[in-house]
Amino acid sequence: MRTSIATVCLSGTLEEKLQAAATAGFDGVEIFEQDLIVSPNSPESIAALAAELGPSLDLYQPFRDFEGVDDEQFAANLARAEAKFQLMKRMGMTTILLCSNVATATIDDDEVVVDQLRRLGDLAEKYDVDVAYEALAWGRFVSEYARAWDLVKAADHPRIGTCLDSFHILSRGTDLSRIAEIPGEKIFFLQLADAPALSMDVLSWSRHHRVFPGEGAWDLTDFLTRVAETGYAGPVSLEVFNDSFRQADTRRTAVDGLRSLRWLEANVTAARTGSDPVRLDLQPLPHVSEPRGIDYVELSTDALGALTRQIHQLGFRFVGFHRTKPHVQLWRRGQARIVVTETTEPGVESAGPAVDSAESGDPSVEPASPAADFAESGTRLRGIGFAVDEADAAMERALLLSATEVPRDQAHDEEVLRGVFAPDGSEVFFANGTGEDPQWTDEFGNVPDDRQSAIDHINLAQPAHHYDEAVLFYTSLLALTALPSQDVPSPTGLVRSQVMSSVDGAVRMPLNVSPDHSTNALSRGAGSSGETYPEHVAIACDDIFTAATTAVARGLKFLAVPQNYYEDLAARFDIAPELLDRLREHNILYDRDDSGEFLHFYTSTIGSVFFEMVERRTGYHGFGAPNAPVRLAAQHRRNKES
Structure with a gap:
């Protein structure tokens, strides 16, 4: 199973985060845009450092507030997207995360959104970029993964797929059955986070209290099993916003993150009852029973x-x-x-x-x-x-x-x-x-x-x-x-x-x-x-x-x-x-x-x-x-x- 981690999970500079991810053993990283913006090193230098250390650059994120807008705003958004695609090309990156609009959307019309996604896909094609559309749990009009998938399916563009994020799905208590409808090749990216059971607004919950798999209250074994059985073969990545993690030792947090993914991978391997192979290449761990x-x-x-x-x-x-x-x-x-x-x-x-x-x-x-x-x-x-x-x-x-x-x-x-x-x-x-x-x-x-x-x-x-x-x-x-x-x-x-x-x-x-x-x-x-x-x-x-x-x-x-x-x-x-x-x-x-x-x-x-x-x-x-x-x-x- 290919593992990845978002740089937002870790404390330190972008360079320190890349080093920590490589030392821990991650296969790839997500570049959180702010980490790159504040770095004194050029995008080319960051790409060269990643290549030297080993992890691939799997995802550039986030691209916000794009769809569901009027024509004037949409033209400006396309120009903004093209600038990000050009930046990604300099870094050799091919996938970007598109979050559902939370701030500027004024048009709740599927036909408008589908058309705008399709036109974004045409632009992405010129730069060899895949766009992973994700439903934020607090999105203005698109807040459920099923609706995001319906829009992606209707757009029917090879450069437009979806991103499944366990936090945005499980925090809303959403029915998971429709995950089985999504072909694995149309899931362009997968992000995982666990969370404690809290009663609070979902945005604050997301921004401050996410944890790694196994450290919260959710059944991520079931979630990842469902995604694996779609045929998804891409990275399994951690995206965790947590105040403590951002103050803790960078290397230790990275090791903890990889441990959570390996533990989850073994759990899914043991939990699967079907004999059909999956493309994630899941690996078991030596079985241990509870101590005597x-x-x-x-x-x-x-x-x-x-x-x-x-x-x-x-x-x-x-x-x-x-x-x-x-x-x-x-x-x-x-x-x-x-x-x-x-x-x-x-x-x-x-x-x-x-x-x-x-x-x-x-x-x-x-x-x-x-x-x-x-x-x-x-x-x-x-x-x-x-x-x-x-x-x-x-x-x-x-x-x-x-x-x-x-x-x-x-x-x-x-x-x-x-x-x-x-x-x-x-x-x-x-x-x-x-x-x-x-x-x-x-x-x-x-x-x-x-x-x-x-x-x-x-x-x-x-x-x-x-x-x-x-x-x-x-x-x-x-x-x-x-x-x-x-x-x-x-x-x-x-x-x-x-x-x-x-x-x-x-x-x-x-x-x-x-x-x-x-x-x-x-x-x-x-x-x-x-x-x-x-x-x-x-x-x-x-x-x-x-x-x-x-x-x-x-x-x-x-x-x-x-x-x-x-x-x-x-x-x-x-x-x-x-x-x-x-x-x-x-x-x-x-x-x-x-x-x-x-x-x-x-x-x-x-x-x-x-x-x-x-x-x-x-x-x-x-x-x-x-x-x-x-x-x-x-x-x-x-x-x-x-």
Whole structure:
């Protein structure tokens, strides 16, 4: 499948955008007119640069407000079009995007529009240019793809075709059945964008909130499947207007865009039920199933004593030091495993997953690698190991989706573990999950532990500019599902939270963007004003009160819960007084739904990490969301006091 990206998707200069698209691996680019206008380089120079870098120049866009006008205006529009055709010839470009008129159209008459399209086609013929006519969702008279196609069909000109844009079609909730009527050769161009489900005017939605496929709410697999089955064989291009993308690192955004197209391509390959071949040359990816669970969490710290003391207070048992890396420890509570890497020594490496690129000095990792977002000091969540059915297939898929491999040194007799950097700079490793203790734990010794405990969920803080990238990353690499996002109030603003989950709930990862996470760099929870938005690991247990009693006996100081919370709890739920007293005594929070109950408590924060102990009763599947503001406020107070 030929891939393309509009330069409007990316930040930077036109030259930087071309370089980023080429480095990411796109086959072509769309030149957004404003990018060319503001460039100091000539059209010929831009064409030569593109030829040197590799991507073809697939589309010049946009040409606006052409049809449905009076004769005088039409003559001026033809002259304007001819100037653009001459410019395209200088660049060797052969396709232009014609948007349906939104500003100057005064004649809503199909015969007039058809005639004007036909005359434009005659002019385009002189310059060997194809015109792709697109219905903008807010077009004055032409706003539906079906009507745009009817006009193109009536014009019956070899130089006039249509452009299908998923945003303009799906944002209006348009019936897609008529796509099948359009011959593939009359679809001159295809543009894709996803979008979150929002209730707002379509123009603002389009200009600010488009995202790459897989990062929004639309079924683009169905959309692309329908287009592929028309016989369309041209580029599949991204046209995304997004405020965050235009401020983010150009190369990373380009990589994220290509990942979205490769993921979508594989989805269409798997979804097609017909045996008839399509001309898009769709390629599959290695299949991966949802992870079986969390194999381990790795924390790095320069406060080893404080961190391991808190882990011990939560009932974890010390398994041992790594046999070749004495600065690395393993702690265990049932099937919950925490690898702790001490980082007081410069250049130390982790035993479970990897070594950060910045520490390894690996020259193959470009500065745009997500690892550059990772702070080198403090206590932070360094990585996650996922138990998967086929670790090799998961790794192959990750690399084909443009993920960056984590460099890792290991002895000849150590378990081979491979992983990649996540968008926030943390590390994701794949281990074959069999339901038994993984082999890598033998490198620490073996301490059996049959307690009913496991990692329940991991709450990850995300930089705002890479939030959508993270959603696509976990969707495409690990087959996780993005649940509807929620906004949680905190003392410093709203925290946006979206859960990535496996269908069976074995893996649950809320991704959070906090109100002050507005910069590219993520110092593992530190916002630009100094307020911290930490990450946490939640541990499941079968008796929250026993866990709390053990923790208190070992000296743990819980995150304090105000008395007002328990008075409100008594008002909201019919809770037995003795249970309410036990909750209050241990600073335990409570939630209930139609399926069951959820009891949990929090520790204080060390660096940018804290822990949560949870007990799920019967079928409760949530995260105690009503209690999140209580926790955020308590953390805010603790931060102010410290």
